[in-house]
Amino acid sequence: MKYCILIILTSISSVTFAQTKDPFLAKPFEIYIDGGIGYAKNISAGIVSSASGGGVYTNGGISALVRVRGSRNSFITFGLESGWQYISHLEERKASATGFGKTDITATLSGIPIMGVVTIQDYHIEMHASVGFYDLISHSTTFNIPVTSNTFDMAFTLAAGYQIPIGNNYILVPEFRWTRINDLQKSFLTLALRLGLPPFAL
Amino acid sequence: MIFCACVDDNLPLPIPEWGENVDQLKNAVPIPEELLHKLEGVYKVQQGKGLFGDQVVLRQFAHKITLACQTGTYFVFKSGFVDSLAIFQGYWRFDLGTQTGLADLKVKKDFNAQTGDSSLVLSGSFYNNNGNNGTPFELKFIRKFKDTSNTFLILDHHGGRNEYGLPYSENSLGIIPIAEEIGANGIELDVRLTKDNVPILFHDDNLITNLVNGEFALGPVNNYTLAQLRALCTLKDGSPIPTLQEAFEVILSQTSYQSLWLDIKTPETVSYVLPLQIAFLKEAKLSGRAIECWVGLTTTEHITNYLADTLHTLAPSICELDPSDVERAGSVAWGPRWTQGSLSNEAMQIRNEGKKVIYWTLDKAEFITAFINHGNLDGILTDHPALVSYHYYSRN
Known part of the structure; x- marks a missing residue:
């Protein structure tokens, strides 16, 4: 199913792109970089949970995003986005039934998105759809032994923002974002503020 | 579409249970196993073909009977005498999906007089999960099995795969006895090492969310000690990832399997498994159990490590490579x-040497029947033991 979604999103964007004037022909070596920070709140049911339960469990947190794209003026443009997302944290200081004695757990899960993004923009309104992967990174300490481990998980994002010009080709963009990390079965709503830099000529 | 992708289809599906007030077996007199055994055979479906197909295979296991159907559905019944009737109550499950429900069956208490002839008719009903919307069915005895030895091996892959809606996770302690109920007389389990070199049951290299709950346990399994795995994650059914030793104990105490195939996932695991395997076989022998236990050799590195271990002469193995490697x-x-084809000549040669040939992993009816019909095999490893059971035992 996830590959189906990837193919359909890619196909739709490819067809749409083919019907529009190629923005790269006008300014072929110009890129736009936006960066921002926000707060992500988990809205999923939490099928994936800690084994031990109890303790202090935080679900969601700071989210940072960097987006690179080809144009800020064309109706449709393509780009890449990355960043960092605080996903969850567990502090448990109680004994749990592992059969290995007192189980102290400190664990943090964060993610680095690596995604392709299609942006449609007009009248200062931006709509983004992204497909790609999250590099999920877990730092855990149990029985006083730290472990850092990671895995890649497919992810989807839909976002909407409003461009506020602040002079010298800078813009501010309040953005509302929905993110689904597929196998992890977590969905987030993120409210973020981005700063758009003037174009970089390559 | 995006929301469809969000559904977790790997969660266990509980066995439907008869409520307290409709449980007819709570005060029933147990039916002797040897009497139940006489019910074994191929039955024609006279009524209710939708769920069954044209005929079913009835097999007995301890105090239970199992109906394996042409359609991939199976029924598992507990049994008991109530007044003048032999009553069977249990559940049905469609093996290729998530549909399941309750079912019952009855026959006159003196069915012994009719066993083996076509006057024997079993009648019952199958229901939805709540015991409602009953549909009657009737099964008429046709013939006994061609092979009554129960030596043809039907091995359940991982003990049962997560994606087929079973009541427990694959490679869990809970699934081990369940596989036997639905027609398997052997089981295949996946074995790999934790960071502290404990052999555990787990298929994949990585802790993926299709197999475990626990968002902080990510990446390679062997990044974590057994204690850490127990603290940070569970299998999808909520049980801890079991050790091989725990699985051995369940197999000996809760099953009557004839064979156990240990699929060793990494070559370095071999030398940690052999002492446990030998101890298991010794304990089985002491308790009077006739069970084979094979360590699986899947690469040349596995074979090298196996032969380098002095214990290998006491630890039987199954080799998945060429006959020369065997x-x-x-x-x-x-x-x-199985995708290599039947390899008839090689299979015949191996069997002539007194060794067994077991194909893996056969799941489709047309291939199951093709391999059974070519005849040079001792068993099949499958995700659908009831389907293999149907096709093997329904042969005329």
Whole structure:
């Protein structure tokens, strides 16, 4: 199913792109970089949970995003986005039934998105759809032994923002974002503020 | 579409249970196993064909009977005498999906007089999960099995795969006895090492969310000690990832399997498994159990490590490589992948040497029947033991 979604999103964007004037022909070596920070709140049911339960469990947190794209003026443009997302944290200081004695757990899960993004923009309104992967990174300490481990998980994002010009080709963009990390079965709503830099000529 | 992708289809599906007030077996007199055994055979479906197909295979296991159907559905019934009737109550499950429900069956208490002839008719009903919307069915005895030895091996892959809606997770302690109920007389379990070199049951290299709950346990399994795995994650059914030793204990105490195939996932695991395997076989022998246990050799590195271990002469193996590798490893069984074809000549040669040939992993009816019909095999490893059971035992 996830590959189906990837193919359909890619196909739709490819067809749409083919019907529009190629923005790269006008300014072929110009890129736009936006960066921002926000707060992500988990809205999923939490099928994936800690084994031990109890303790202090935080679900969601700071989210940072960097987006690179080809144009800020064309109706449709393509780009890449990355960043960092605080996903969850567990502090448990109680004994749990592992059969290995007192189980102290400190664990943090964060993610680095690596995604392709299609942006449609007009009248200062931006709509983004992204497909790609999250590099999920877990730092855990149990029985006083730290472990850092990671895995890649497919992810989807839909976002909407409003461009506020602040002079010298800078813009501010309040953005509302929905993110689904597929196998992890977590969905987030993120409210973020981005700063758009003037174009970089390559 | 995006929301469809969000559904977790790997969660266990509980066995439907009869409520307290409709449980007819709570005060029933147990039916002797040897009497239940006489019910075994192929039955024609006279009524209710939708769920069954044209005929079913009835097999007995301890105090239970199992109906394996042409359609991939199976029924598992507990049994007991109530007044003048032999009552069977249990559940049905469609093996290729998530549909399941309750079912009951009855026959006159003196059915012994009719066993083996076509006057024997079993009648019952199947229901939805709540015991409602009953649909009657009727089964008429046709014939006994062609092979009554129960030596043809039907091995359940991982004990049962997560994606087929079973009541427990694959490679869990809970699933081990369940596989036997639905027609398996052997089981295949996946074995790999934790960071502290404990052999555990787990298929994949990585802790993926299709197999475990626990968002902080990510990446390679062997990044974590057993204690850390127990603290940070569970299998999808909520049980801890079991050790091989725990699985051995369940197999000995809760099952009557004839064979156990240990699929060793990494070559370095071999030397940690052999002492446990030998101890298990010794304990089985002491308790009077006739069970074979094979360590699986899947690569040349597995064979090298196996032969380098002085214990290998006491630890029977099954080799998945070429017949020449079977010879070199001194394996007692050959496990060719079914996609290579029947390999009739090689299979015949191996069997002539007194070794077993078991194909893996056969799941589709047309291939199951094709391999059974070519005849040079001792068993099949499958995700659908009831389907293999149907096709093997329904042969005329």
